Amino acid sequence: MPTYTLASSVSAEIDIRKSRFIACAIPVANRDEAMRELDGLRATHPGATHVCWALLAGGQSGMSDDGEPSGTAGRPILEVLRHHEVDGVLAAVVRYYGGIKLGAGGLVRAYTDAIATAMQQAERVERVERGLIGIELDYADEARVRRWIEQHEAELVESAYGMTVRLVVRMAAAAREPAALELRDLTNGRAGIEVRT
Incomplete structure (x- = not known):
């Protein structure tokens, strides 16, 4: 069964009784990346009451009410993500308090509505697990292998030049073993291929 993530980040803003709620849904690879995104949001909104x-x-799932009453923010945001059946997504709502208390029920509705508004704009795409392969090859084979990388929607993430050319490529994890065989054939067995975990 396929899993889905977001094609790109989306955001939306709603105002409820003078409080501003800025919702962001961001595709992320893992918790570390999500925490970096949260740090960025806090830096962008230093005057916010809650993130x-x-x-x-x-x-690596998780949630935080960030000082709001327990269960009024993180859990409703998480439920919206679950409803949209996505994975690899950080949903955050930045709140600027407007001076009028909303009560627990009002907060749950506000956080739910904010992130739901952002998610309505989101384009879901199938999430494909990606992995790395290392390729060591002769200079004579480099142009041919680079063409192969472009044709196979792989991403060149690193290249180093010494006695040989060393390339690191990111691609769909399931395609790495067949890719290793194709690259060996393409270079008449000269390339050294390492499928990395």
Whole structure:
């Protein structure tokens, strides 16, 4: 069964009784990346009263009410993510308090509505697990292998030049073993291929 993530980040802003709620849904690879995104949001909104969030990222899920009453922010945000059946997504809502208390029920509705508004704009895409392969090859084979990388929607993430050319490529994890065979054939067995975990 496929899992889905977001094609790109989306955001929306709603005002409820003078409080501003800025919702962001951001595709992330893992919890570490999500925490960096949250740090960025806090830096962008230093005057915000709360930055509440929920994360669905495989086994690295989590949530935070960030000072709001327990269960009024993180859990409602998480439920919206679950409703949209996504993974690898950080949903955060930045709140600027407007001076009027909303009560627990009002907060749950506000955080739910804010992130739901952002998610309505989101484009879901199938989430493909990606992995790395290392390729060591002769200079004579480099142009051919670079063409192969472009044709196979792989991403060149590193290249180093010494006695040989060393390339590191990110691609769909399931395609790495067949890719290793194709690259060996392409270079007449000269390339050394390492499928990395």
